[in-house]
Amino acid sequence: MLTGFEIMNATNASQSSEGVIAQLKNRFEQALIAAFGEDLAGADPMLVPTSNPKFGDYQSNAPLALAKRLGKAPRAIAEELIQQLDVSDVCLPPAIAGAGFINFTLKPEYLAARLSAFQIDDRLGVEAVKKPKRTIVDFSSPNIAKEMHVGHLRSTIIGDCIARILEFQGHEVLRLNHVGDWGTQFGMLITYLREVCPEALTTADALDLGDLVAFYKKAKQRFDEDPDFQEKSRHEVVRLQSGAEDTLRAWNLLCEQSRKEFQVIYNLLDICITERGESFYNSLLASVVEDLEKVGLLVEDQGAKCVFLEGFQNREGQPLPLIIQKSDGGYNYATTDLAAIRYRIQQDQAKRLIYVTDAGQANHFAQVFQVARRAGWIPEDVDIEHVQFGLVQGEDGKKLKTRSGDTIRLRDLLDEAVDRARADLEARLQEEGRQETEEFIANAAQIVGISAVKYADLSQNRTSNYIFSYDKMLALQGNTAPYMLYAYVRVQGISRKGEIDFQNLGSDAKILLHEETELTLAKHLLQLEDALDQVGQDLFPNRLCQYLFELSQKFNQFYDRCPVLQAEDSIKTSRLMLCDLTARTLKLGLSLLGIRVLERM
RNA sequence: GGGCUCUUAGCUCAGUGGAUAGAGCAACCGCCUUCUAAGCGGUCGGUCACUGGUUCGAGCCCAGUAGAGCCCGCCA
Numbered sequence: 001m002l003t004g005f006e007i008m009n010a011t012n013a014s015q016s017s018e019g020v021i022a023q024l025k026n027r028f029e030q031a032l033i034a035a036f037g038e039d040l041a042g043a044d045p046m047l048v049p050t051s052n053p054k055f056g057d058y059q060s061n062a063p064l065a066l067a068k069r070l071g072k073a074p075r076a077i078a079e080e081l082i083q084q085l086d087v088s089d090v091c092l093p094p095a096i097a098g099a100g101f102i103n104f105t106l107k108p109e110y111l112a113a114r115l116s117a118f119q120i121d122d123r124l125g126v127e128a129v130k131k132p133k134r135t136i137v138d139f140s141s142p143n144i145a146k147e148m149h150v151g152h153l154r155s156t157i158i159g160d161c162i163a164r165i166l167e168f169q170g171h172e173v174l175r176l177n178h179v180g181d182w183g184t185q186f187g188m189l190i191t192y193l194r195e196v197c198p199e200a201l202t203t204a205d206a207l208d209l210g211d212l213v214a215f216y217k218k219a220k221q222r223f224d225e226d227p228d229f230q231e232k233s234r235h236e237v238v239r240l241q242s243g244a245e246d247t248l249r250a251w252n253l254l255c256e257q258s259r260k261e262f263q264v265i266y267n268l269l270d271i272c273i274t275e276r277g278e279s280f281y282n283s284l285l286a287s288v289v290e291d292l293e294k295v296g297l298l299v300e301d302q303g304a305k306c307v308f309l310e311g312f313q314n315r316e317g318q319p320l321p322l323i324i325q326k327s328d329g330g331y332n333y334a335t336t337d338l339a340a341i342r343y344r345i346q347q348d349q350a351k352r353l354i355y356v357t358d359a360g361q362a363n364h365f366a367q368v369f370q371v372a373r374r375a376g377w378i379p380e381d382v383d384i385e386h387v388q389f390g391l392v393q394g395e396d397g398k399k400l401k402t403r404s405g406d407t408i409r410l411r412d413l414l415d416e417a418v419d420r421a422r423a424d425l426e427a428r429l430q431e432e433g434r435q436e437t438e439e440f441i442a443n444a445a446q447i448v449g450i451s452a453v454k455y456a457d458l459s460q461n462r463t464s465n466y467i468f469s470y471d472k473m474l475a476l477q478g479n480t481a482p483y484m485l486y487a488y489v490r491v492q493g494i495s496r497k498g499e500i501d502f503q504n505l506g507s508d509a510k511i512l513l514h515e516e517t518e519l520t521l522a523k524h525l526l527q528l529e530d531a532l533d534q535v536g537q538d539l540f541p542n543r544l545c546q547y548l549f550e551l552s553q554k555f556n557q558f559y560d561r562c563p564v565l566q567a568e569d570s571i572k573t574s575r576l577m578l579c580d581l582t583a584r585t586l587k588l589g590l591s592l593l594g595i596r597v598l599e600r601m
Numbered sequence: 602g603g604g605c606u607c608u609u610a611g612c613u614c615a616g617u618g619g620a621u622a623g624a625g626c627a628a629c630c631g632c633c634u635u636c637u638a639a640g641c642g643g644u645c646g647g648u649c650a651c652u653g654g655u656u657c658g659a660g661c662c663c664a665g666u667a668g669a670g671c672c673c674g675c676c677a
Contacts, residue, residue: 051620064657313673360672464607464614486640
């Protein structure tokens with residue numbers, strides 16, 4: 001039981017660092033109960049940013065939704081709610097509008113107080129979650145002995161971003177690279193190499209990945225044509241899975257070779273990930289079959305051990321099986337994925353499993369999740385989610401390919417983005433008669449190029465296909481990485497020009513919000529936590545991009561209309577604080593997208 | 602045949618059951634003696650694929666139709 005004093009303290013949360021929406025929601029929930037009783041305890045306050053600035057900053061649609069349930073007119077409900085609602089420390093008096101909306105406008109003093117607190121807060125007001133969840137983000141997952149191509153781009157970028165956001169929110173995140181390092185492709189590759197290049201199987205660095213890819217293609221061709229070769233390859237897989245020493249050594253060399261190449265890409269993209277490939281689960285596969293047998297889900301059909309699925313049919317309208325063990329005794333990826341689910345829940349103790357793969361695997365994951373659920377392997381308190389994304393298409397709307405029709409190597413794609421960024425920058429330097437060092441140019445081009453690729457991907461709703469265009473992603477205006485990097489650079493330009501130390505603006509520094517653009521910017525700065533909460537929940541990084549783009553726009557409007565260095569002292573200090581907060585918010589937000597900033601560009 | 606995803610401005614795309622559907626690009630018109638104009642302001646641009654349904658209220662939910670892409674028994 002709270003005392004009156006404690007209730008007042010709990011209510012008077014203007015210095016609290018929770019998100020504005022969360023804070024208003026709390027107050028609203030209390031008012032709902034005070035006005036209409038405990039029955040309404042779970043009712044949704046329906047608090048959202050307003051659809052139009054003329055309605056204020058936030059609105060509640062709850063009175064409309066509750067009209068039927070309470071048997072009262074929406075406006076009357078709004079009236080009663082406002083009576084019970086104490087938000088005077090946060091907002092101007094709430095207004096009832098339209099059919100029964102309640103509109104809230106933040107008080108400038110509240111804004112200034114919150115933003116002042118951000119001044120000494122590296123997290124910019126974003127609280128760590130109270131209940132951290134151990135989370136696994138499974139992403140990137142290239143195949144050994146193949147090069148990373150454009151198909152791995154989205155998984156890598158989106159997965160990394162999701163991991164960064166969840167980590168920042170305070171969750172314990174395990175980033176797993178479920179590489180394809182185990183399966184029939186090794187049988188044929190090793191068999192082929194034994195014939196044509198045996199030294200590759202015993203000597204490190206005898207081949208580079210490019211050669212491996214070429215050998216892989218030839219091996220595949222032989223496999224498809226030559227029954228003898230097929231037989232040898234299958235035998236090689238069995239030898240590998242049973243641990244034959246020479247085959248295992250060859251396999252290890254191939255993996256090591258690929259790993260080095262993958263790392264080049266991960267370094268370029270600034271990706272940190274732990275490899276735990278399919279082979280890791282090899283020893284657990286037999287028990288998956290046994291345990292499915294025990295719970296009575298396993299059915300033998302045409303020699304294969306399967307689980308028949310609910311809600312999936314084949315062409316003839318028959319129930320579709322998920323094959324757990326092939327008729328030749330081998331396992332396939334469904335088995336591995338089931339073993340991985342169990343391992344991640346039981347051994348890793350994960351409470352949230354996130355799989356970042358293309359939408360084409362939606363069926364596969366729905367099937368695997370169904371079987372795991374029916375087997376009782378997914379406890380109530382564990383969430384399992386397939387975070388799917390669409391294809392990367394060329395500007396012709398078809399799957400992205402080189403001019404000659406080959407798959408584009410990820411390495412080449414990234415290099416070209418950097419080359420183009422460099423060409424743009426050099427043209428600009430020439431035009432403006434600027435002289436910069438080679439080091440400056442190389443660094444700026446690198447960051448602009450890579451950021452542009454990442455941002456172009458992350459800023460789209462991931463569920464749809466997206467059209468890859470260097471021209472659009474590197475464009476200097478619009479919702480692009482360069483636009484946002486430039487907003488950040490503008491702030492740093494001010495501090496250089498004015499010889500400002502943002503760390504040391506004086507102890508009496510106060511935020512004053514008089515101009516419209518100052519208020520608008522301040523309000524947006526306060527919404528970072530709400531934006532991150534949403535992405536943490538729904539795993540749509542484009543929402544964070546949208547937030548940062550709007551922040552950049554609002555900063556540029558402020559920059560355009562409010563002189564900083566020429567302003568009178570107290571206003572100059574206040575504006576410097578807004579600049580610094582904007583820059584730090586951009587830097588933090590971009591870092592959560594996996595994008596680094598530049599001080600000059 | 603079944604499943605999944607998608608269809609919003611000329612183009613590329615946002616859009617959380619709520620008020621008059623938004624950006625960017627392109628086009629056109631303005632704004633640099635002033636912190637980097639890689640910027641800002643403005644104009645133009647909509648049958649939210651179509652038809653029904655649910656709802657006080659639908660671009661959003663449900664059903665159907667059309668179109669696009671992807672997936673569908675021993676590859677991953």
